[in-house]
Amino acid sequence: ASQKTGNLPGFRCLVSPMHLLGAALPTCSINPGLSWQWLWKDKVYKEAGTETISILPYLMGPPVICTSSPEVMKQFVAMKGQSEKPPEAGILVRIWGPNVFSEGGDVWRRHRRIVQPAFSPRTYALICTETSRLYDEMVVAEAWMGKDTIDIPDVNVITHKLALLVISCCGFGNPLSWMHDSPAVSGSMSLHEAFSIVSAGSIERILLPRWMCNLPIRRVRQLEQAYSTVERFMRELIASRRRELVEGPKQDSKGSEDGPDTSEYRDVFRIMLEASEQERKHALNDEELVFTRNNSRRKYLLLTVEQQGNTFVMLFAGHETTSNTLNAAIGFLACHSEIQDEVYEEVKSMLDGNELDLNTLEKLDKVQACFLEAGRLLPTAFAMPRTTVVNNVVVTHAGPPGLPDEKLVLEKGTVLYVDAIGVLYNPRVFNDPYAFKPERWYGATANDMLMFSVGARACLGRRFALSEGVAFLAKLIKDWKIEPILLSGETENQWRSRVLTAKMRLTLAVADVPVRLRRRV
Incomplete structure (x- = not known):
């Protein structure tokens, strides 16, 4: 195994962190687990003396090459023909069906052709408008009007609700007001609660044998209910959109107290579904049907498994990842008042008497830089596994600055694990990596934003997340000074x-963020 990984230094363990059992067990000296990248980020590469290390398990899982080098990341993630995403890498989201995130090769390219057209400037303009509307509704609904200070014990509650309502409207054409807890789902569990449970319990759900789902164990029953809630919402959503393609949109969509006029909406999901149904040469396979388990009974549904898979990815990415980065951005701004003051001056000059539209949004460089820096320090996507499809030569940095780079030959079939946390904390690339320095991102291009990956497999929702995050931060900072609630x-x-x-789950999440808002005068 050590020859397979080029005799690189690194660590040895019982079970690979890429194996489900290894990821499920807590991080400790003999098991890296799911959290090693975060907990060991300040020492693992430093002690090894190189940016590319090996992980050799004794019991379960393949030997792995792990890298914190952005150059190696770009070579294997961005360049065609070098590597593919291994099937096991997407197992936690493939349970919902094949999708643009989980698949590789020609299957991934087909998914991308269908999904990509849905992300357009028109979509981003809608995101900006809806985020602004929801912020204004939030101020009223949360009784912030007329108050000089607001204590928020956990800002996650607000950002998660915002993200769910934005993706409901802009992603799925189902706009709701802030007074609604979440998009309607039959049953007692809200969609927001269901997503939180799914994110935290995804590994557990796969490892549990199906017969255990019927046992009277509260945690197991809660996990099963969460999965059923999310699946039911997606089935209803796909079915309603398919009806609209045949019958046309509902005639009563001219706005109500629940939200704005939806008759002219061209949401992401609707465009994606039209591409699937109408573009026959790229259409998703209708013979691939979703099946679900209901008390161990298998039932086939008239929905494509691929449409459900992409629906889950859109919901999850639009909800979890954006809200977690917003939480981090608000937290970092709270403890950097001097940076917050600079951002406020930019926002005030751009929004003084002006509506927040897409044109204005794209000029808020300092606000965007804060969102990106928060995404660097607490990246929601923390790993990018690949398997080499040809023999490769990797050039990686080793030792202190000034030493020559070293070359490493990777055989075909080698598992390469891009440590996104290690890349984004790499001191060779990011000077003073633990500091919150938004100025790193002034003038940044899409290729610089490594937290969204690079190349053709870069996150399709990058501008979706940036539009929502920057719009909400701009509105918040314009009205309020953010302060930490200290013990x-x-x-x-x-x-x-x-x-x-960090809390390591299906994505990297942020702990509870308590802040105080003080009204600006």
């Missing part, structure tokens, strides 16, 4: 260490 005797640095830390 007795706690400093801002201690608050950051306690609060702005």
